[in-house]
Amino acid sequence: MPASDYQDDLALLTEAAKAAGEIALGYWKRGPEAWDKGGGAGPVSEADLAVNAMLERDLRAARPDYGWLSEESADSTERLAAKRVFIVDPIDGTRAFLAHDGGFAHALAMVEDGRAVAGVVHLPALELTYAAALGGPALLNGEPISPSTAQHVEGSTVLTSKLSDDPGHWRRGVPRYRRSLRPSLAWRLCLVAEGRYDATISLRPAWEWDIAAASLIAECAGAMATDRNGSPLRFNRPNAQSNGLVVAAPRLHADYIAQLRHWPE
CATH class of the missing domain: 3.40.190.80 (D-Maltodextrin-Binding Protein; domain 2)
Structure with a gap:
């Protein structure tokens, strides 16, 4: 796929992530219903499911030939045959979300032939949006970012x-x-x-x-x-x-x- 198409998918993911943030903030600090998924999988809330429903509806409507993998959707082996797949965590950090901690995120990726090629991580409570498409820069709120220059585990x-x-x-x-x-x-x-x-x-x-x-x-x-x-x-x-x-x-x-x-x- 041309790099320009990755940018198109990145724009789609960014729009969806920000819409997810609006839904999540509508539940945040308002006592949403929550329960434990069991098996050590941790909690899930009605906010997780509301965000997931919107993302699955809108992203799959925009790209009907893409596969789908989400923490909050029933998995299907059909995705394994898809060349391109959306991989989504509707709310990463549900415990933090339920504890009124702003360190929760919406993580949305598009994967092509097993490789992530477009991705967004949006933290709506902290107003942080990280984004990248293969071949381009990594951005935080539109500005390029880069890692530290540390070279040794000791002291890192x-x-x-x-x-x-x-x-x-x-x-x-x-x-x-x-x-x-x-x-x-x-x-x-x-x-x-x-x-x-x-x-x-x-x-x-x-x-x-x-x-x-x-x-x-x-x-x-x-x-x-x-x-x-x-x-x-x-x-x-x-x-x-x-x-x-x-x-x-x-x-x-x-x-x-x-x-x-x-x-x-």
């Missing part, structure tokens, strides 16, 4: 969970990094893309809807985004998960991969 700032402090994940023991966390995984990748943090890692499987859009934004900014073993990320897989995640500028990324133990899928 990393967005990750306490799981990363388990020595079993490291070849030479847990490095002396500075660990923080944000509720939305998509936002964590974008914070690395704009250089506010040096890296983000996930040492457990990462759902595609959490990382497809943001991994493209990070790559277009100049960072590398791979699984925990350093293998390229591929999307629209049958299990819709990656084998963990490492995102950082190239030299720092290489140092993380060298220090992490490889983990079989």
Whole structure:
């Protein structure tokens, strides 16, 4: 597909993400009905479902030949045969959303032949919109962004969970990094893309809807985004998960991969 068509899809995703934000803010801090999905999948709310319904309706109407994968839609193997697929998290960070924390995001990607080629991560409560299309720059509210220049794991700032402090994940023991966390995984990748943090890692499987859009934004900014073993990320897989995640500028990324133990899928 020509790069201009990726820009067309990016414009479509951006418009949809901002419409999603308007719906979400209509529920935010107003006590929306919520329940646990069970099986360790976490909470879902009526806001998640309202956003998902709008996105599925509008995006699929605009691109009827594209496949569909969303955290809040029943999955279908039909998407596996599609050349192009929308991969969507209607609200990434539902716990934060329900706790009146503005760090929730709408993450929307278009994937072509397994590769993310257009993506938007929109945080409506914080008025932040990250966007990128393959071959173009990564933008935050229309301005180009780039990752930090950190080169070594020691002393780097990393967005990750306490799981990363388990020595079993490291070849030479847990490095002396500075660990923080944000509720939305998509936002964590974008914070690395704009250089506010040096890296983000996930040492457990990462759902595609959490990382497809943001991994493209990070790559277009100049960072590398791979699984925990350093293998390229591929999307629209049958299990819709990656084998963990490492995102950082190239030299720092290489140092993380060298220090992490490889983990079989």
